[in-house]
Amino acid sequence: MSTQILERPETKDADTGPEMFHYVRKEKIAESAVMGTYVIALCGEKFPVTKTPKPGSPVCPQCKEIYESMKH
Numbered sequence: 628m629s630t631q632i633l634e635r636p637e638t639k640d641a642d643t644g645p646e647m648f649h650y651v652r653k654e655k656i657a658e659s660a661v662m663g664t665y666v667i668a669l670c671g672e673k674f675p676v677t678k679t680p681k682p683g684s685p686v687c688p689q690c691k692e693i694y695e696s697m698k699h
Contacts, residue, residue: 659676668687670687
């Protein structure tokens with residue numbers, strides 16, 4: 628008998644398309660990754676941090692828009 632470790636797929640809304648990364652408060656990322664607590668993205672989505680984005684990863688358009696408006 629063999630076993631295999633599979634990543635647990637996360638349920639996403641049908642209209643979100645591929646998995647996207649969100650903007651979250653920097654100080655909450657490590658806590659979430661270690662403790663499994665949920666973070667709240669700028670767009671309001673709640674989730675535990677399980678992955679680190681790679682360059683070129685798709686970013687949530689709502690988060691990006693909110694982040695850009697905060698910089699001014």
